[in-house]
Amino acid sequence: MQDVITVMKFTIKDMVTRKSFIISTLIILVMIVIGFNVPNIISSIKGEETETKILIVDSQNIFEGSLSLINSEDLNYEIQVGQNTFDEIKEKLENGDIDSAIIVEENENTIKMRYILENMSMMDSVPEDIITALNSLYTNVKISKLGLTEEQIKSITPNFEFEIESTGDEAQGNIFLMMFMSIALFYAIYFCAYQVSSSITTEKTSKIMETLVTSTSPKTIILGKTIGIGLVGLLQMVLLVITAYVCANAFLDKELLASVLDVSNLTIGFVLITFLYFILGYFTYAFLYALTGSTVSKPEDIQSANGPVAILAVIGFYLSYFTMLNPTSSLNAIASLLPISSPFCMPFRIMMGLANTWDIVISVLILFVTILLIAKIAIKIYSSAILNYGTKMNLKDIFKIYKDKNN
Amino acid sequence: MALVLKNVSKTFTGKKAVDNISLEINQPGVYGLLGTNGAGKTTTIRMILGIIKKDCGEITWNGKQVDRKSVNFGYLPEERGVYPKTKIYDQLMYFAKLKGMNKQDADASIKKWAQKLKVEEYLNMPAEKLSKGNQQKIQFMTAVIHNPELVVLDEPFSGLDPVNTEILKNIIIDLVKNGKYVIMSAHQMATIEEFCSDILILDKGKTVLKGNLKDIKEQYPANRVQINVNQDITKYIKEFGLEIENEKNEEFMIKLTNEEVAHKLLNRLVENKVTVNKFEIMKPTLNDIFIEKVGE
Numbered sequence: 001m002q003d004v005i006t007v008m009k010f011t012i013k014d015m016v017t018r019k020s021f022i023i024s025t026l027i028i029l030v031m032i033v034i035g036f037n038v039p040n041i042i043s044s045i046k047g048e049e050t051e052t053k054i055l056i057v058d059s060q061n062i063f064e065g066s067l068s069l070i071n072s073e074d075l076n077y078e079i080q081v082g083q084n085t086f087d088e089i090k091e092k093l094e095n096g097d098i099d100s101a102i103i104v105e106e107n108e109n110t111i112k113m114r115y116i117l118e119n120m121s122m123m124d125s126v127p128e129d130i131i132t133a134l135n136s137l138y139t140n141v142k143i144s145k146l147g148l149t150e151e152q153i154k155s156i157t158p159n160f161e162f163e164i165e166s167t168g169d170e171a172q173g174n175i176f177l178m179m180f181m182s183i184a185l186f187y188a189i190y191f192c193a194y195q196v197s198s199s200i201t202t203e204k205t206s207k208i209m210e211t212l213v214t215s216t217s218p219k220t221i222i223l224g225k226t227i228g229i230g231l232v233g234l235l236q237m238v239l240l241v242i243t244a245y246v247c248a249n250a251f252l253d254k255e256l257l258a259s260v261l262d263v264s265n266l267t268i269g270f271v272l273i274t275f276l277y278f279i280l281g282y283f284t285y286a287f288l289y290a291l292t293g294s295t296v297s298k299p300e301d302i303q304s305a306n307g308p309v310a311i312l313a314v315i316g317f318y319l320s321y322f323t324m325l326n327p328t329s330s331l332n333a334i335a336s337l338l339p340i341s342s343p344f345c346m347p348f349r350i351m352m353g354l355a356n357t358w359d360i361v362i363s364v365l366i367l368f369v370t371i372l373l374i375a376k377i378a379i380k381i382y383s384s385a386i387l388n389y390g391t392k393m394n395l396k397d398i399f400k401i402y403k404d405k406n407n
Numbered sequence: 408m409a410l411v412l413k414n415v416s417k418t419f420t421g422k423k424a425v426d427n428i429s430l431e432i433n434q435p436g437v438y439g440l441l442g443t444n445g446a447g448k449t450t451t452i453r454m455i456l457g458i459i460k461k462d463c464g465e466i467t468w469n470g471k472q473v474d475r476k477s478v479n480f481g482y483l484p485e486e487r488g489v490y491p492k493t494k495i496y497d498q499l500m501y502f503a504k505l506k507g508m509n510k511q512d513a514d515a516s517i518k519k520w521a522q523k524l525k526v527e528e529y530l531n532m533p534a535e536k537l538s539k540g541n542q543q544k545i546q547f548m549t550a551v552i553h554n555p556e557l558v559v560l561d562e563p564f565s566g567l568d569p570v571n572t573e574i575l576k577n578i579i580i581d582l583v584k585n586g587k588y589v590i591m592s593a594h595q596m597a598t599i600e601e602f603c604s605d606i607l608i609l610d611k612g613k614t615v616l617k618g619n620l621k622d623i624k625e626q627y628p629a630n631r632v633q634i635n636v637n638q639d640i641t642k643y644i645k646e647f648g649l650e651i652e653n654e655k656n657e658e659f660m661i662k663l664t665n666e667e668v669a670h671k672l673l674n675r676l677v678e679n680k681v682t683v684n685k686f687e688i689m690k691p692t693l694n695d696i697f698i699e700k701v702g703e
Contacts (some may be wrong), residue, residue, distance in 0.1 A: 003505055010501045014493055207488030211549055213504040214475065214482045361684055 003216045007224025008231070011199065015232045020125040025236055029243050036247035051078040055092065056128065059083050062106050063134075066141050070133050077130065086116075095117040102130070111138075178348045179324050184237075185278060185316050186344045192233030193285030194306070196226055198292035201302050204385065218383040222375070226286045233282070273360070275345040280367040281343025285313060287371060291378040294385040312340045320345030325350050336363050339370040408469050409433035410455070410557065410588060413648050415464030415671055417450055424450040426612040427464070432605065433592070435583055439603035439620070440592040441693075446609040448592040450486050452559055455590070456482055468557065479506075481555035485562050485592075489534035489542050489654035496530040499548055513552070520548045523578060547575065551582070558582060560591045564598055576601070596694040604695075610701040620693070627691045632669040634659045635685035636676070643675050663688070 015021055034041075054077050056067055067081045080098065089101045093116070103114040113134070115126045143153060200222075203209045212221060292305045319341040323332045327349070334340045336349060342363045349355040417425040425447040432438045440691045442449045454461045457474045468478045490498050496517060503513035521527045524544045529537055534545065543566055551558060561612070565571050579602060582589055593599050599606065600620070608616040616623065634640070635658045644651060644661060647668055653660040663669055669688050676683055691699075 006501065006504045010497070013497065014490070018492060202490075203488075206491055207484075207486040208490055209488070210484040210486055211482065211488060211502065211546065212505075214458060214480075214484075215502055215549075216475070242542065 003220045004224040004227070007216065007221055011225050011228030012232055013194070015229065019203055021232075025239070028240060032240060032243050033247055035104045036244070040251060049223075051076055052100070053078045053080065053098045055080045055082055055084065055098045056104065057082055057084055057089065057101065058104040060104070060106055062104050062111060063137060064141050066137055070137060071316065072138045089116055095245040102126075102134075121278040178351050181274065182320060182324060182344050182348045185274070185281065185347065186313075186320075188233060188237050189278065189281040189285055189343060190313050192229055193289045195229045196286040197289035197293035197306055197309075198302065199225055199229065200290055200382070201296050201299065202268070204294070204297050205299050209385075213383065219379050222287075222290050222379055222382055226283065226290065230279070230282050230286065234278075270347075270351060273350060276364070277347050280364065280371065283371045284339050284343065284367060284374065285309065287378045288312070291374065291381055294378065294382040297385075316340035317344060320348070324348055327354055337366055339367045342367060408556065408588065410473075410590075411465070411467050412451075413465040415451070415454060415466060416462050417447075417454060417459065418462055420550070421568055423612045425461075427452065427608075428607070428609070428612075428614050430462075430607050430617065432588055433437060435586045435588055436604040437579065437589040437602040438589055439599040439606040440590060440609065441596070441599060441606055441697060442592075442609035445611075446701070447563055447608060447612040450612075451609070452482075452561055452590065452592065456480060456559060478557060479553065479555045480557040480559060481550035481553065482558075483547055483550040483560045483563055487539075487543055487566075489537075489545055491535040494531055495526070495545055499530075499545070499552060500536065502549040503552050508553055516552050516554070517548070520552060524548060524574060525568055538569050543567060544571065546573075547578075551578075554685065556588060558587055558589045560589065562592055562594065562628050564593060564595055572598075597694065597699055600693045608697060608700050615700045616696065623696065624690050624693075627696065629666050629669070629688045630663055630671070630691045630695065631689040632661050632663055633685065633687045633689060634661065634676075634683065635670075637684070639683045640676060640681060643672060643679070643681075646675070647672055658685075
């Protein structure tokens with residue numbers, strides 16, 4: 001146990017004092033601060049935010065003077081009504097007095113709206129809300145001529161109410177927050193675990209491993225290393241979350257923050273269970289990476305050796321991502337049981353109220369057994385891998401080493 | 408205290424790396440493991456230290472199974488390695504702690520050994536900034552920092568310059584004086600001859616020669632005579648049908664088939680008033696014995 005702590009402390013010190021670690025952490029922190037300031041930065045570049053100015057020209061008086069009423073509707077535009085010529089409009093656009101203009105013309109019973117911009121880009125189209133506003137304005141002008149009573153007008157104006165309901169289990173809670181958490185879990189687990197592989201490969205490529213395994217047991221090395229790197233990862237995560245929390249409170253609109261990050265569902269129990277899944281998920285991937293890291297003896301082989309684990313992680317992530325998009329589908333059962341995806345999707349399902357106690361117990365048990373199994377293989381391969389300074393081991397070699405009792 | 412290997416063998420994928428070797432070291436000293444590349448020296452060392460399991464046989468230290476917990480050993484592997492980006496002091500402290508030392512003792516030991524090996528100024532540098540020879544000295548420190556009873560050195564002198572070789576030689580002599588058991592594998596026969604009381608020569612995993620170095624050499628008849636004279640004596644040598652192995656500045660190294668001829672040659676030289684400055688009948692060197700045993 002003392003040795004595990006020694007290995008763990010050395011791993012932690014070695015990681016956090018490394019320049020690359022300090023710089024990359026600082027860059028991420030700076031990016032978070034900048035990210036939360038993007039709205040402020042944009043507005044400070046643009047200056048005071050102003051409404052888009054649209055000039056509507058109705059020289060044939062098709063709207064019978066009612067166009068000025070359009071400003072009373074809740075649109076994000078400043079509408080001007082005028083009788084300008086095309087050349088005058090062009091001049092106003094060039095001077096920046098207006099952002100766009102609409103010319104209303106009637107010929108042979110059709111009403112044509114010409115939407116005029118200074119420069120047209122691929123994305124430009126006539127704003128939907130202006131079309132709707134002009135449509136209803138025109139309808140009102142025409143209806144008012146029919147001499148209908150207030151009641152009659154009301155009865156033909158649709159006022160539908162839409163609601164979404166489902167017949168299956170209903171998901172509750174803040175989906176946005178949970179998706180964010182699941183993605184954060186994935187990145188935290190994946191990148192921390194990856195460090196285990198690179199740490200082991202460094203020891204193999206720098207040939208210190210033989211000295212190391214005669215100083216303590218392979219089990220101690222792998223365990224100490226994995227816990228150490230996990231703690232550094234956790235520390236990094238805590239640092240990022242605190243920075244994000246401080247920035248969100250300092251730079252974001254409070255109302256927006258409350259609606260996006262509704263933390264009312266976050267109970268202590270839920271935080272603990274998320275933490276448990278983080279730890280189990282981390283150990284699953286960390287031991288997988290310890291296994292692949294042990295098979296490599298040259299730095300150029302690291303990428304290809306780690307490839308299979310990366311594929312498993314991506315499959316796990318997408319499985320849980322699909323279940324988030326469709327929280328009540330049957331794919332969920334698979335995603336919650338498979339150890340490669342359950343750490344990412346179970347916290348989400350628990351929060352959505354879609355997992356019962358048995359689901360949690362079974363998924364945790366499966367994760368636990370998987371970890372023990374992978375750890376056993378990883379330690380065995382690691383112990384034997386000091387003899388392998390040649391080419392990268394393939395699956396057949398790994399299997400052979402595992403079965404070889406003489407090693 | 409004694410290290411005993413009895414009929415130890417190891418096979419890797421059908422190839423016998425070590426075939427039924429036995430040895431016994433029962434007093435402090437340097438035991439030499441010799442052999443060509445791939446003869447099985449490193450495999451033997453790894454089995455002694457329990458890094459790899461033996462297929463059969465018995466390895467004991469004081470009658471106990473050898474493992475990390477029961478034997479306090481130090482090991483300098485053939486594959487040299489240090490943590491490239493970690494400070495020397497930190498890595499030495501790490502290994503000292505893994506070997507059960509507390510911080511104070513480890514600190515004192517690191518400083519003592521750094522002074523002995525003349526690497527004090529590098530303690531706060533990352534290993535990658537050190538020369539290969541200095542990195543090797545650091546690795547040697549990890550092998551001895553915890554004052555082990557048994558020190559295993561796999562090719563300790565390879566890659567060292569003459570100055571550092573001398574430093575390391577003196578340290579190994581000190582270790583023996585302090586009652587340590589040292590097992591050393593090396594290619595430099597002259598070095599082994601300087602240190603080792605007992606040797607074992609391996610060839611393709613098999614023991615070809617084993618025992619006390621002095622006794623072994625005694626068994627071999629003299630095979631050379633070295634003569635330093637003040638003139639050319641080639642004609643006298645040819646007279647006795649002898650072969651000159653090397654001639655330099657009127658110093659002749661002559662191959663011998665038996666000692667008798669050498670004495671006859673000396674008599675002849677004296678008769679002919681040749682001034683003989685040096686006349687030495689020599690036993691075969693370890694190098695000769697080694698080449699004879701595994702050369703073909």
